[in-house]
Amino acid sequence: MRTLSALQALDQRRSVPSMQLGEPGPDEPTLLRMLESAVRVPDHGKLVPFRFLRIAGPARQVLGEFLARRALQRDPDAPPHAVEKDRQRFSHAPLVVAVVARLQSGHKVPEQEQLLTAGCVCFALLQAAQAMGFGAQWLTAWMAYDTEVARILGLADGERIVGFVHVGTPLQAVPERDRPDPRALLSDWNP
Numbered sequence: 001m002r003t004l005s006a007l008q009a010l011d012q013r014r015s016v017p018s019m020q021l022g023e024p025g026p027d028e029p030t031l032l033r034m035l036e037s038a039v040r041v042p043d044h045g046k047l048v049p050f051r052f053l054r055i056a057g058p059a060r061q062v063l064g065e066f067l068a069r070r071a072l073q074r075d076p077d078a079p080p081h082a083v084e085k086d087r088q089r090f091s092h093a094p095l096v097v098a099v100v101a102r103l104q105s106g107h108k109v110p111e112q113e114q115l116l117t118a119g120c121v122c123f124a125l126l127q128a129a130q131a132m133g134f135g136a137q138w139l140t141a142w143m144a145y146d147t148e149v150a151r152i153l154g155l156a157d158g159e160r161i162v163g164f165v166h167v168g169t170p171l172q173a174v175p176e177r178d179r180p181d182p183r184a185l186l187s188d189w190n191p
Contacts (some may be wrong), residue, residue, distance in 0.1 A: 004166060010127070021167070026095060045109040049104065
């Protein structure tokens with residue numbers, strides 16, 4: 001049954017930690033197919049308030065070196081293991097797609113709704129990667145909010161990183177984790 005298979009895909013979704021993602025990553029046609037699905041999100045006003053930035057190949061290490069330097073600028077007393085973690089942060093998965101929100105201030109569609117649309121793109125990209133047989137993880141961390149990282153990535157005014165989606169082949173099986181019980185989260189509003 002078609003509905004059941006779509007629900008099963010949602011129910012089977014899980015993040016694969018970026019450190020457990022390796023080669024191969026998606027080739028160009030596969031990535032474009034994944035992005036075709038990822039852009040099918042609610043988008044009030046048809047603003048397309050997002051874009052993609054591919055970080056792959058040697059660019060991952062270049063970004064890692066920048067992050068290590070930037071981490072020390074932000075905190076000169078940062079422990080060496082934390083700096084090394086930032087240096088290696090983009091070196092595991094063969095592909096990282098930065099989802100960039102392109103927010104239009106003053107538009108009739110509130111910026112919050114535009115930001116939510118970009119967030120939906122991250123989730124849809126996770127689903128698309130899994131559907132294509134890859135593992136993926138949506139990460140942010142301090143670098144998603146740092147102005148110098150935004151500058152080095154070429155973000156314009158009104159743009160911000162919503163997430164770094166790491167994509168690759170899972171190197172090991174990822175166990176299921178506890179999920180919340182929707183019955184405990186549902187309440188009725190009674191006027």
